[in-house]
Amino acid sequence: MSKYEVIIGLEIHVQAKTESKVFCSCKNSFGAPSNSSVCPICLGHPGVLPVVNREAIHQIVKAGLMTDSDIARYSKFDRKSYFYPDQPKNYQITQFDLPFCANGKIPIGGKGLSGEMIEPRDIGMERIHLEEDVGKSVHYSGSHSTVDYNRAGVPLLETVSMPQMHSADEAYAYVQSLQQIMRFGGISDCDQEKGQFRCDVNISLHKPGTPFGTKIEIKNLNSTRHIWLSINHEIERQTEILDDLEGTGPNGEDGKLPDQETRRWNDARGETVVMRIKETADDYRYFPEPDLPPVVLTDAQIDAFKAEMPMPPKAYREKFVNEFKITEYDAHVLTLDKSTADFFLAAGSKVKKPKAVANIMMNQLNALLSDGEKSLDETKLEPDHLVQMVKLVEANKIQKNAYAKLLPILMEEGGDVEKIAEAKGMIVELDTGALEAWVDEAIANNPKAVAEYKEGKQNAIQFLMGQVMRASKGKAAAPMVIPMLKKKLS
Ligand SMILES: [Zn+2]
Structure with missing residues (x-):
């Protein structure tokens, strides 16, 4: 047992299955030629107005109901401002303070990737909110980069767990359980190779009874195996840093607290590496989205969703x-x-x-x-x-x-x-005459086993049973053989 307690929270982006994108009528399709499924709305042209896709709302409410979440009767959209080429509007439409779903539960259990059994329990899910996916940058090393906006505007459910997992196996079980719920609900196929399920891990270590340690974020994990491996690597790496701090680590006395940083998994090296150091908390400056009205759901609407929930x-x-x-x-x-x-x-x-x-x-x-x-x-x-x-x-x-x-x-x-x-000759012989003949044959041919049975060796009857099955080429009705043998030998 490690002397540190591991605290893990997961933020997972799930692409919802819908015919069209979340705020325009472009097709939500994977694998189309670059920039073929775009329009002025998802390209962020000035003067256009987004309209929310009802199917996307249905999907997020279904996700909420299937995870025992509270469904908001009043929900609104917000703009998260940032500049990046994959988001031509310079803001992303998302939800800040009034998400569709809150206080859900994800049950975990079964076996972890290590093969260890996981104690069945529920992991809390703080929220699920609806937002638009961004475009995809493609980098050609040494020459140039391109952006494909087909993905911009695909409905994305962001799920945020409570920091309630304590091992890579538990995180694995959470991921597996969330994927199952999404697939059973027809909400998403969660195909990781198509980027439909992308995970960020928050992990810190601390001694039980002391405040939480420095939170490290591992970004953009798109394979369940990588999630598991990167958590295990981070536990090892942070344990070493904390041991150093106490003077018991491999680097002696020069310990310091882990840096608050964002890391990513490098599969070739089998370790997490620094992406960027965080100096302050992210400041994205959220504003209420003025172009979309708040979404009001009535009890009757939610009941209707419930009635057709898988x-x-x-x-x-x-x-x-x-x-x-x-x-x-x-x-x-x-x-x-x-x-x-x-x-x-x-x-x-x-x-x-x-x-x-x-x-x-x-x-x-x-x-x-x-x-x-x-x-x-x-x-x-x-x-x-x-x-x-x-x-x-x-x-x-x-x-x-x-x-x-x-x-x-x-x-x-x-x-x-x-x-x-x-x-195929698999039908069992039930005719007692035929059974009796095989049983008699086995008794006659195996006097040693018969003698042993009569001396009290119960195992001998199993041997005789085997002989009956052999003589009958497997056709003797097994449940009838032992009672018949016992009767004949008594
Ligand atoms: Zn569009």
Whole structure:
């Protein structure tokens, strides 16, 4: 255990999925030719008027509802002034004091990237506000730079967490959970390679019981792995600085407090490096946006949004744990993506013991999907296939070990489970006469095991059971074999 407590807060920008941009009617599309999706509004020409996109408001309210946030009945936009080539207006339209959403919660749990289990709890989310994305500068080394304004005006949800995470694993779990919520809600695909999910980390270390340490910001992280790595590196780096300050660090006595600075992750070097030193707090000078009226939402409108809100990942997990009786951890794994969660929901609702379906999905199916590097959607497997498989096992028509043989066929070709099981000789022999013949054969051929069993070695019966299964080429109904063996040997 380190003697310092780590305090982490995350600011994450999520691009919302909408047809058009947030304040003009240009298409919100990624990958179009440079500067092809622009107009006088998103290029900041003088004299134009922005109009807020209702779909963007719907998306942010949905994000708020799915994170248990308070939704503002009265919200307004502000201008954040700064000069940079990617923002031709010299200000960004954002929200300062009256954001759409406040006091949300992001549940964390599951396993961290280190493989350690994370204690399930909620991390507070201070706010979500709506703003416009800026253009994208492209730098050609040594010669020139260009700016592509296709991204300028894409709706951006800025989410600000409370400083309540204490490790890289917890930050990882928060990021994963926020992405799930956005994806389940159809709010954003959170495709990091397309810049749809960008994270800034605030991190400081202090001794418990003393004031918070110097806050270091790590900017522009667009990979979950980089977020995790950069936090771990910062913990190491700041620990060393604080140890030096006490005279116990590797550099002896010349310690000083960490500089208040903004850093970025250098993946090639595997460390964070200084971007700029902060001398004072950022002073962006916010002004109320005079060209956009405040947004007023009525209770009826919010109720309507609520009524059509997709089920958040947490609600799936609660249903799986409370009604389907599976473990917290299994529920976490089965809700990592929406198609898996919906699949399990559909299959689990149709069987007596959903745990049996969960086991197949967590074990055999997961292994096959990761071997084939496929997602569930890319196969022909349907929830009903698992329902049929489980029901056939419950009826003693196939054995559990048939799952591993049936799944690859169903994933590749689909089809009727029972017919495939018949064609492949997987149907179990239930005829007691046939079973008895195999059991008698196993007893006759294995006098040593029989003697051992009679001396009280319970394991011997498992061996005899194996012999019965071998003689029957796997067709003997396993649940019937042991009682029959026991009866014959008593
Ligand atoms: Zn435009």
